[in-house]
Every structure is written in C-alpha cells, then in structure tokens.
Amino acid sequence: MFLNTFTVSALHAAVAFLFAVNQHSARAGKDTHTYKTGEDVVVWTDKVGPYNNPQETYEYSILGLCELEGEDIAVQQGELSIGETLEGHAFFSSPRLDIHFGQNKAHTQLCSMILTEEKAKALAGMINDNYWYQLYIDDLPIWAFVGEHSKFALDVSRFSMMYRDNNRSLQIPSSGSAPPVPKHLKGKPLPRIYTHRHFTLFYNNDQIIEVDMEPSSPWPIYGGAPLNLSYTVQWFATNNEFKDRTNRYLDPKFFEHKVHWFSIVNSFMLCLFLCAVVAIILMKTLKRDFTRYSASEAEELENLDGVGDESGWKQVNGDVFRKPDHLAIFTVVYASGCHLACTVFIVLIFAICNSYYASRGATAGSFVIAYLCTVIVGGYEGGRIFRMFGGQHWKRTMVYQCLFMPGIAFISFVVINTTAIFYRATMTVPFKTIFIILVLFLAVCVPLHTVGTLLGRRAAAERSFPCRVHHLKRPIPTKHWAFTPIMTMVAGIVPFGCLFIEMYFILSAVWSHNKIYYVYGFMFAILVLLCLVIVCVSITCTYILLNAEDYRWQWQSYISCAATALYVFLYTIHYFYNSTQMSGFLQTVYYFGTSLNFCIGLALFCGSLGFIGASKFVFLIYSNIKAE
Incomplete structure (x- = not known):
C-alpha cells in the first residue's frame, strides 16, 4: 500500500515539476x-x-x-x-x-x-x-x-x-x-x-x-x-x-487546409470501421469458441461438430504463458517503449495547453524533462514483466533498460555532433549542455528507474497467470515459411495508413524554414487513433497465431506492430528524394540520423502498445476457459 501511494506521489511530483519547468520555458525570455x-x-x-x-x-x-x-x-x-x-x-x-x-x-x-x-x-x-x-x-x-x-x-x-x-x-x-x-x-x-x-x-x-x-x-x-x-x-x-x-x-492555409481536415476525418472513419469489424469478428469467433470449449462431455458427444476438434487456441493453454525467448532483450525494448509512450503523451498534452510553438526550444526542452520524469514508468513495466515471466539476473536487466534508449541516442549524437564539429555548424552541442544532461540523467533517471523496477517486481509478485505452465514444451505445428513475414508486413502497413498523411505535414514543418507545426490537437488525435488501430491489429495477429497453435505471441505481437516504423522510414526516404532539395554530407547525416532515431522510437512505441493489447487479450480469453 505504501509503495503504491509512493508511486502515485512520485508521478504527481514529476508532472508538477514538468509543468513548472515548461511554464518557465514557455516564456519568451527572462x-x-x-x-x-x-x-x-x-x-x-x-x-x-x-x-x-x-x-x-x-x-x-x-x-x-x-x-x-x-x-x-x-x-x-x-x-x-x-x-x-x-x-x-x-x-x-x-x-x-x-x-x-x-x-x-x-x-x-x-x-x-x-x-x-x-x-x-x-x-x-x-x-x-x-x-x-x-x-x-x-x-x-x-x-x-x-x-x-x-x-x-x-x-x-x-x-x-x-x-x-x-x-x-x-x-x-x-x-x-x-x-x-x-x-x-x-x-x-x-x-x-x-x-x-x-x-x-x-x-x-x-x-x-x-x-x-x-x-x-x-x-x-x-x-x-x-x-x-x-x-x-x-x-x-x-x-x-x-x-x-x-x-x-503560422500557416493555417497549409495545416488547416480542407484536404487536411478531409484526410483526418477519412482516417478516423477508416480506423473506426476497422476497429468495429475486428471487434465483431473476434466477439463472434470467441463466443463460438467459448461455447465449444466450455461444453460438457455429454454435450460434446451430442454435438457432432465438437467431435474430433483438437485444434485451436485452447490447445496451447499450458504453453501460452511460457517465458518468451530472450526475455531480457524483450523486457528492455518493451520497457523502453512504455517509457517513450508516456513521455510523448505528456509532452503533447503540455504542448496543447501551453502553445509550445510560440517559444524557442520549448518542445525539445520539455521532451528532455518529460523523459527524465517518466523513467519510473519504464522501470515499473520492465521490472513487472521480467519477474512475471520468471527472469533471472534482474539487476543486470535493469541496467540494460536504463541505458538502452540513452545508448541509441548517444551513438547517433556522436555521429551527428562529430560531423557538425567538423563543419563548425551551430547544431554542435557544447560540452556544458552535455554535462548538464549527463548530471540530470545520473541524478534523476537512475534513482527513478530503480524505484520503478522495485515497484514493478512487487506488483508482479502479487499476480499469477490464469493457466498453469507445463514443464514440457508443446511442439509447434509446421507453418508455411511465409506465414510470419506476411502477417508481420500486413500488420505493419495498417497503422501506417493512419499515419502517412499526418507524416507529410510533420515532415514539412520539420524540414523547412517557413512552416511551424502548431496543430498539436491533430497530432494527439492521430496518436489516439493509432493506439486503437495497433491494439486491434495486435489482437488479430495474436488470435491467428494462437489458432495455429503457436504460443510465441509475445514477440509476434511486438514485432507485428513495430513493423509500422519500417514503412515510416521508407516514407522518409521517399520524402527526402522527392519533396526536398537537400544536399551535402552534413544535411544528409542529420536528416537520416534524425529519421532513423524517430523510427526506432516509433517502433518501440508501437511494439510495446501492441504487446499490451495482446497481453490483455490473452489474459482475458484464458481466464474464461476450463483448462485441464
């Protein structure tokens, strides 16, 4: 009880600190x-x-x-x-x-x-x-x-x-x-x-x-x-x-053009239709499955359709909660995605409330502060999942989780900053700023991540799986070699359909001089819509996989949704060569380095959200069946 209260208090304090900092940075100057x-x-x-x-x-x-x-x-x-x-x-x-x-x-x-x-x-x-x-x-x-x-x-x-x-x-x-x-x-x-x-x-x-x-x-x-x-x-x-x-x-003729509104509405209708269709299909299918799996032995003998049915998602109830392969790596990418998702939502909410476009550096500064304050969320989810699946060496995994995203950012920073130093460009980050960020990371990120991990491990200790995990692994039926790649690529392109229109406006604002992105409400709506679509896609892929008696749903649900980032990166390449006139080594390194970082973050965000949706779905269906 004390730890839960501490978690809520810590989150409230982090949000209050972020609000105070953003209020200061939102002013035009001293x-x-x-x-x-x-x-x-x-x-x-x-x-x-x-x-x-x-x-x-x-x-x-x-x-x-x-x-x-x-x-x-x-x-x-x-x-x-x-x-x-x-x-x-x-x-x-x-x-x-x-x-x-x-x-x-x-x-x-x-x-x-x-x-x-x-x-x-x-x-x-x-x-x-x-x-x-x-x-x-x-x-x-x-x-x-x-x-x-x-x-x-x-x-x-x-x-x-x-x-x-x-x-x-x-x-x-x-x-x-x-x-x-x-x-x-x-x-x-x-x-x-x-x-x-x-x-x-x-x-x-x-x-x-x-x-x-x-x-x-x-x-x-x-x-x-x-x-x-x-x-x-x-x-x-x-x-x-x-x-x-x-x-x-601002440029309302560009960002608030009728085409933009029409495209947003179209995306909403398309995605809502997709969510409804998926929900109806799954509800009808699961209802039939529940009826068949919950039937008594006498009813099964009377029902000819039930005789000899030894396939389906129930058959893997003893393996569905088995520890995924490479649990430490899975926990690291999942926790990083949860941390990033929380950071993005907080920054967007404050951007909508404070009009960050009106102040230099407000968005970038608030992202740094939000990342520092929400690291407790990543630690909590990482510690919970790692202990839930019985992982070993949790301290080492906790260190990996804390350093994963900063490590990726540091590698790209070294490449971009070294290139900027060589060209003597203004994008060179001075040592003073690097030192301040490092001190903030050690003073804020490391303690909060440790506290979050301990809270997550305690939460996992109080929860058990709906089905007992068998000691012997069930053999997985052989599937066509293209089954998994096709499902992954198809699953990734559906969320991209909700993103690509807004991506054009975002890229136009970031990679041009005369456009300032200020329609944060559009971005927030698209983000919420993307979350709904990802959850639906993840549930569908998980159900198809379990029906094929393949219980390795954790990685598949993550990768299927993370594949959206691959299409986004391909779109950034298309945008570079067809919508810009950029040239030179410095600008090319900056563009593709930034785009790659963005797509890695998007992959972590989408993959973690997909796993959350699949996890809720799996826990729900296996807690409502009669397992032997």
Missing part, C-alpha cells in the same frame, strides 16, 4: 518585454545557412561582414536553454544596429568595408547557394536572404553612379568614381549582396508586437568591392495584442 520610449532594443543575430538545407546552419559571423567586427564595439553572446541549444541557435548581439523603442531612424550607415578576394569568393559562393540568415528582435524572428543572383552583366557606368549616390546619401567622402572592376569580370553577371535593411516595427503601448525587415540595395561582389552597409527604422502603432503576436508565423 525580460519583461516592456520598453520605455527611447529605450534600446537589442537586435540578435542567430544563424545563417543554405536555404535548401534547413539544419546546415552556421554562426552569423561566417559572413565576414563588418557588422560584428571592430574593436570599438562589444558583442554580447546570448544565453541558451537546453532546448535552444538542441535546435542549433547561436545568439550574438549586433551593437551597430542602434534601434530605440518608438523612435524612427533615417538612412543611417551601419559600417563600411572593402572586400578582399577571399571574402568576395566566400560571399559569392554563399549567395549562389541561396544563403539566408535569421535575426531576432524581442524574441521575434526575422528571415532574409544574404543577396541575390544576377542574370545580367555588370554595367560599369551605372555601377559608378550607384557608388556616388550611395556615398552621398550616407555622407561618406568619396573620390568620385567606384574602384575599378577587374577586367576578367567586366561584362559578366556577378552575385549581389543586400547592403541596406529597412526595419518596420509595430508596437502596442510599451510592447513590441510585430517586426519585419526588407533588404534592398544589392551590390555586386568582387575582390576590392566597397560595401557600405546601412539601415533605416520605422515604427507604427497597432491594436494587436501581445499574446497574439506569434500568430503571423
């Missing part, structure tokens, strides 16, 4: 987001990278512009949360952008520089690769391209005129004509960098509601070219409220 007229508004530079590779991002300083260079300025580095670090942010202030709340600013020089051959070549390559960059003002993002392609040859006379006009508007002393263009570049199209930024900001009382920036004044790139960077600032009042300021970044 600032109050209120300004006085004339107060400084900091512009934060974030990351820059090729448009076609969303995760291949670098620090803003790689552009080599004079904006962040010089001994006369003090560039501040922004503090990052765990979630922001995992998302690859890198904040540095841009002190030359002197913006004050509510005060317009005319055409102002930012800085000037002469491009060296090396910088010109690097900038030209970035512009040709469609590099974009990201800024933040009051935690509101701004995106812009570094420059533009030029399809026309450089007009030297017009270029000289632009040079004089630009210097005159910035009040820069000029010798009159532009520096000479190299002979080998005359008459050729040159990439151009935007040298002017026009900031438009909207405010409501003392809060910033909306920010925008329009780059202009493209300037040709070549060695020795002068760059005079400038900016203007204009403020406007608005009646929009602060709580609605992130709505402009």
Whole structure:
C-alpha cells in the first residue's frame, strides 16, 4: 500500500515539476518585454545557412561582414536553454544596429568595408547557394536572404553612379568614381549582396508586437568591392495584442487546409470501421469458441461438430504463458517503449495547453524533462514483466533498460555532433549542455528507474497467470515459411495508413524554414487513433497465431506492430528524394540520423502498445476457459 501511494506521489511530483519547468520555458525570455520610449532594443543575430538545407546552419559571423567586427564595439553572446541549444541557435548581439523603442531612424550607415578576394569568393559562393540568415528582435524572428543572383552583366557606368549616390546619401567622402572592376569580370553577371535593411516595427503601448525587415540595395561582389552597409527604422502603432503576436508565423492555409481536415476525418472513419469489424469478428469467433470449449462431455458427444476438434487456441493453454525467448532483450525494448509512450503523451498534452510553438526550444526542452520524469514508468513495466515471466539476473536487466534508449541516442549524437564539429555548424552541442544532461540523467533517471523496477517486481509478485505452465514444451505445428513475414508486413502497413498523411505535414514543418507545426490537437488525435488501430491489429495477429497453435505471441505481437516504423522510414526516404532539395554530407547525416532515431522510437512505441493489447487479450480469453 505504501509503495503504491509512493508511486502515485512520485508521478504527481514529476508532472508538477514538468509543468513548472515548461511554464518557465514557455516564456519568451527572462525580460519583461516592456520598453520605455527611447529605450534600446537589442537586435540578435542567430544563424545563417543554405536555404535548401534547413539544419546546415552556421554562426552569423561566417559572413565576414563588418557588422560584428571592430574593436570599438562589444558583442554580447546570448544565453541558451537546453532546448535552444538542441535546435542549433547561436545568439550574438549586433551593437551597430542602434534601434530605440518608438523612435524612427533615417538612412543611417551601419559600417563600411572593402572586400578582399577571399571574402568576395566566400560571399559569392554563399549567395549562389541561396544563403539566408535569421535575426531576432524581442524574441521575434526575422528571415532574409544574404543577396541575390544576377542574370545580367555588370554595367560599369551605372555601377559608378550607384557608388556616388550611395556615398552621398550616407555622407561618406568619396573620390568620385567606384574602384575599378577587374577586367576578367567586366561584362559578366556577378552575385549581389543586400547592403541596406529597412526595419518596420509595430508596437502596442510599451510592447513590441510585430517586426519585419526588407533588404534592398544589392551590390555586386568582387575582390576590392566597397560595401557600405546601412539601415533605416520605422515604427507604427497597432491594436494587436501581445499574446497574439506569434500568430503571423503560422500557416493555417497549409495545416488547416480542407484536404487536411478531409484526410483526418477519412482516417478516423477508416480506423473506426476497422476497429468495429475486428471487434465483431473476434466477439463472434470467441463466443463460438467459448461455447465449444466450455461444453460438457455429454454435450460434446451430442454435438457432432465438437467431435474430433483438437485444434485451436485452447490447445496451447499450458504453453501460452511460457517465458518468451530472450526475455531480457524483450523486457528492455518493451520497457523502453512504455517509457517513450508516456513521455510523448505528456509532452503533447503540455504542448496543447501551453502553445509550445510560440517559444524557442520549448518542445525539445520539455521532451528532455518529460523523459527524465517518466523513467519510473519504464522501470515499473520492465521490472513487472521480467519477474512475471520468471527472469533471472534482474539487476543486470535493469541496467540494460536504463541505458538502452540513452545508448541509441548517444551513438547517433556522436555521429551527428562529430560531423557538425567538423563543419563548425551551430547544431554542435557544447560540452556544458552535455554535462548538464549527463548530471540530470545520473541524478534523476537512475534513482527513478530503480524505484520503478522495485515497484514493478512487487506488483508482479502479487499476480499469477490464469493457466498453469507445463514443464514440457508443446511442439509447434509446421507453418508455411511465409506465414510470419506476411502477417508481420500486413500488420505493419495498417497503422501506417493512419499515419502517412499526418507524416507529410510533420515532415514539412520539420524540414523547412517557413512552416511551424502548431496543430498539436491533430497530432494527439492521430496518436489516439493509432493506439486503437495497433491494439486491434495486435489482437488479430495474436488470435491467428494462437489458432495455429503457436504460443510465441509475445514477440509476434511486438514485432507485428513495430513493423509500422519500417514503412515510416521508407516514407522518409521517399520524402527526402522527392519533396526536398537537400544536399551535402552534413544535411544528409542529420536528416537520416534524425529519421532513423524517430523510427526506432516509433517502433518501440508501437511494439510495446501492441504487446499490451495482446497481453490483455490473452489474459482475458484464458481466464474464461476450463483448462485441464
């Protein structure tokens, strides 16, 4: 009784801690987001990278512009949360952008520089690769391209005129004509960098509601070219409220399109129909089986249909609860799936309540915290199943359970992070963040998992199987070699039918710049629907297997449902080659490494849920028969 009360209290404490942490991370920042007229508004530079590779991002300083260079300025580095670090942010202030709340600013020089051959070549390559960059003002993002392609040859006379006009508007002393263009570049199209930024900001009382920036004044790139960077600032009042300021970044035409709604409804109807059909078939079949198996000897003699019936699921009642092969491995993958399922549901519930899309790193950070707090669930289920089936060396198995998913994540992290370090990308996770996660794992995960395992073992000691397990194994009838593979593949494709439409929207949001996934309600509904389908599929496969007098239902129910992840991974490959223009080793490693991790997690989730459904079904039918 005390242990059960402790379990409930621990779960409540974990949820309360998660809620408190998420409430903190859901805020836009430590600032109050209120300004006085004339107060400084900091512009934060974030990351820059090729448009076609969303995760291949670098620090803003790689552009080599004079904006962040010089001994006369003090560039501040922004503090990052765990979630922001995992998302690859890198904040540095841009002190030359002197913006004050509510005060317009005319055409102002930012800085000037002469491009060296090396910088010109690097900038030209970035512009040709469609590099974009990201800024933040009051935690509101701004995106812009570094420059533009030029399809026309450089007009030297017009270029000289632009040079004089630009210097005159910035009040820069000029010798009159532009520096000479190299002979080998005359008459050729040159990439151009935007040298002017026009900031438009909207405010409501003392809060910033909306920010925008329009780059202009493209300037040709070549060695020795002068760059005079400038900016203007204009403020406007608005009646929009602060709580609605992130709505402009959402894309309701894409995520709430009629096709999306129609597809969701279709999936619901299809899956509900499948659940109803499976339920009816199983109920009728089981009713007939119960009637036949529960009949007395006299009734069997009178009923000709019952004579000689020595096949069916009852025949394996002495083996159906036999310990599955490789129990330690089965327990590890099952416990990991239960842990992950609990984590996902908690994160989704809090995401729906707190609108995580409105805050940087909130989803990633909450997932880390939820994983730490729900590890007790995985420990409980692992300890319960391992003792229920009479496993040995439970302490060693407990260690395997605790390290399994972190081990997979660590292997993929080493590959991705090493690649990011080699490319000097912002997705590189610093040692400080790694150390914090490691300390949290040792201080939270290990004790909670141990407590959960002990509670699970105690719960298993108080429960017994409905049927006694025979000492001698019953021989399994020979089946066609394709029986198990076909059943597994068919069972896996049915849940995938509920997922693939939503997978398109999720992948579009994750692997693009201009889409933010915010319809968490859709995802939660699809997840609930997926759970129902998986349970029905698992029960059907288990019943077919037991009718074939094969009592190895534990692994089969798990693998049949986990096969859904294989179809999802194949779909991610299709999406990579047909719906994106990603290229390069770094982006490819990140895409397939992340996709593989996601599919492994999905396999654990679906497999564990399938085993739970099959287990409830097997316990139910064998507790209602007369076993010899």
